[in-house]
Amino acid sequence: MPDILISPNALHHALQQPGLVVLDASVELAAAQFDGDYRVASGHAAWLAEHIPTARHADLTRELADTAASYSFALPSPTEAAAALARLGIAEARHIVVYDRHEGFWAARLWWMLRSLGVAASVLDGGLKAWRQANLPLARGEQAQPGVAGSPVSLTVHPGYWANREDVLAVLDGQAPGTLVCALSKGLFEGSAVTRYARRGHIPGSLNRPARQLFDEQGRYLAPDALARALGPALVEGTQPLVLYCGGGISAAATALALTRLGRQGVSIYDGSLQEWAADPALPMTTGATPA
Structure with missing residues (x-):
């Protein structure tokens, strides 16, 4: 590897x-x-x-x-x-x-x-x-671009990497263990910034860990000890499964990479993220800050 x-x-x-x-x-x-x-x-x-x-x-x-x-x-x-x-x-x-x-x-x-x-x-x-x-x-x-052979690719699907709307609802309703983590900026999380999505805010009960805070001024990932401080013990040292989301499952992937560098297991990304969630008015969203 x-x-x-x-x-x-x-x-x-x-x-x-x-x-x-x-x-x-x-x-x-x-x-x-x-x-x-x-x-x-x-x-x-x-x-x-x-x-x-x-x-x-x-x-x-x-x-x-x-x-x-x-x-x-x-x-x-x-x-x-x-x-x-x-x-x-x-x-x-x-x-x-x-x-x-x-x-x-x-x-x-x-x-x-x-x-x-x-x-x-x-x-x-x-x-x-x-x-x-x-x-x-x-x-x-x-x-x-070099010539591409196009030979068949053998893939092995590993479970646990991706979450869907039903998985998030199960965590939200207390039917499944897990911690929801939003990787968007504080302004987007709290609903004070203009959003690309149908509604402002975040999924209730989520923690906010902006993915941009995981990089230094040159755009490189922070050293492991600094990453651990930026993510916090609730994420790094906890045992609950983590369900990461953002707007489209993109920023959350940087958080997933950072957590993987730190050896954290039990991490999944909500693929639809807020682009799917916010578009359904039946699904709850809230604004404002939540405890760290």
Whole structure:
């Protein structure tokens, strides 16, 4: 099993090694200008303009998503995932590295998806920003993408990585053990900030652990001791299962990665998150702060 995180220099050194597959998981998600302002686009155009040499674009908006779902970025079926990953050429991969051009959340989402399907991968710590800061080379255009064999991919679905609306309701109603954790910012959690989603606020009883607080000023994950302080003992040392959510199951993936680095077990991500939950007026939401 490779380490979860890899540095830019280590990745650059590995680029010439056989069996390395680099995946750019970038997605363009515009900042909300008003409540319900949800604008998302594939990161393929930005990948064409600039990417790490040999990197292949992994499309989390379509090819690696269930586009028939009522919310964006829905987990694809194992069959759909296997077909998309085969096109990306991971069957022959000895080591997979995922990155994105933004805050690292998209890379964490793909990493968690791969992990849930029995595929080991690493995440480039700091993403494309850190790669640029290290003055490492960049490539452009389709011609920079290596040929993809498209061999069949064998996946093993591991339970416990994903939660659905019924799982969240069971925790909320006390029918199942668990702690709900919202990875959105304090403003979005409390309902004081403009939201992309149908309603402001959070699922009642949730703890708030903004995922952005898990990174340093350069966009790299904090050291383990600092991560543990940012997440708090209730998450790191507790024994209750953790159900993480955010707006679309993306920021929550960065929190899942951080918890995994600390050895925390029993972590799942609510795939639909607030994009699904807030759209149903029958499901409870609340605003304001909750105890830490």
